[in-house]
Amino acid sequence: MSYEQLSIGQVAERTGLSVHTLRLYEREGLLAGEVRRDSSGRRVYSGWDVEWLANCVKFRASGMPLATIAHLARLVRDGSGNEAERLELLRAHRHHVVAQLAQLQDCLALIDAKVTSYEAHLAAGVGDPWVSPAR
Secondary structure (H helix, E strand, C coil): CCCCCECHHHHHHHHCCCHHHHHHHHHCCCCCCCCEECCCCCEEECHHHHHHHHHHHHHHHCCCCHHHHHHHHHHHHHCCCCHHHHHHHHHHHHHHHHHHHHHHHHHHHHHHHHHHHHHHHHHHCCCCCCCCCCC
C-alpha cells in the first residue's frame, strides 16, 4: 500500500477547511495523528489525516465543541486501552444530538402547521391569519 502525502492546500481542498483552520486544528490538538513535515518544513498529511478531518467537520456540524474533539483526538493518539472513554464521549455527544433533533422536529412541526395555515388562508382568500379576532 502506498503512503499518500498531501500538502496543506490539498487537504484544504479535500476537506473544505481553510488552511488557517487546519493550522488552528493542529495548534489546538484536534488532529489524531502527528503532523509530519517534509525536508522543507512544510506540513505533510496522509489519507488517514483527511479521513480524521472529515470526521471532525461532521463532529463540528453536529455541535461538538472543539475541546471535546481535542479530547477525543488525544485519546486516539494515546492508542488502545481507552476505548471505553472514547465510547462514553461519543455516547454523550450522541445524546446531545438526539435532543437537538427532537427540538428541531418540534420546530418543523410548527413551521409545517404555519405553512398549512397560510396555504388554506390564501386558497380561501380570507383575512390575515395573524390578526386576532375582535373580542
